[in-house]
Amino acid sequence: MSSGDRREAAPAAGEVKNGVVSGDLSQRQIQSEPASGVVAPSQNQRLRLNPSKDHKPESYDDMQLDFSPSIFSSLERYLPPPMLGVNREEKVKFMREILMKYLPQGERTRVQRHRDYRQKIITNYQPLHRELYNLHIGNFFVPPFVKAIQDNTEESFRSIISEPSPGVFTFEMLQPRFCELLLAEVENFEKWVNEAKFRIMRPNTMNKYGAVLDDFGLETMLDKLMETYIRPLSKVFFAEVGGSTLDSHHGFVVEYGKDRDVDLGFHVDDSEVTLNVCLGKQFTGGELFFRGTRCEKHVNTGSQTEEIFDYSHVPGRAVLHRGRHRHGARATTSGHRVNLLLWCRSSVFREMKRYQKDFSSWCGECFREKKERQRLSIAATKSVKNSVLPMHTRTI
Ligand SMILES: O=C(O)CCC(=O)C(=O)O
């Protein structure tokens, strides 16, 4: 399977027979955008060849941007001198138009349409709980989680985290009150969508329900959550897949139950690291099933017995795993289940991956093949040694 456009749900949801996962699996991708206008990038905008070394760039972390805020901070030193003193909005406009010129036409159109789409929502939707839109540690997270992150050592992380299967980490994360508020905010957003007859984009190609949190104003909060909480954990547990360089995210909720999605087919995520937290409400079923981590080349290979693992969601509790860790969700058989998903990505890792073939540090099948090559080469060396006839030394 390529990372491209395989969107159909996998047959039999990754059923395992003799340790082999049946059926191809899908890569969940972000939904393509609804139609709207196109804006042509303007001409004549140039950056300087050499940066203004003494200039201290601003922070763009709190702005709604379609490129990572850190790119704007880095580019700012290259602005022509008259631009250095203008306000942030003007600088962003200037730098954004330059960045857009580097995108191919189709991508440029897509980015612009998505920006227009978000703008339309943000100017019309009235948030219900404004306190959700700024990361508030004390109100959002349970105290042991906050303490572990503040201590920032592998030991402190391990004290609150369990790893029930290799590469699947689970821990208590969200306060019940925060879960309630976020559920109410999502409900309020959906109510507005229905009343305004607004056509929204679903979180990705495999869900008919759910909503993209980034699209209605929660992007900045989720970016902080990734930078301050998920990146330190990923740096320790997922360093080999860009865990320390996560620099963008896709944040959304998925919803299951009556009149919602029922289950989720076997797939890999379009992320390096995925955070999946259950928000509630009451439900039965909906277990996550995992079947080992694979690179693109090996995504449809069988699973080893030790890679088979099922996890039952508990409200407030988080699961953290590699995006390439194959998984799916079983049917939610009663009630209503809503989960918060944060797909975290690293652009540096994605760039480096293009020049590599051996992913044995994280792909179970690359690892197995490597071990097999080593075994064969040791066996070959031994058989050469054994075939050499013992030699006698002639003496006088
Ligand atoms: O329903 C779940 O908990 C799984 C969701 C998931 O894997 C995803 O959205 O990528």
Ligand SMILES: [Fe+2]
């Ligand atoms: Fe997923």
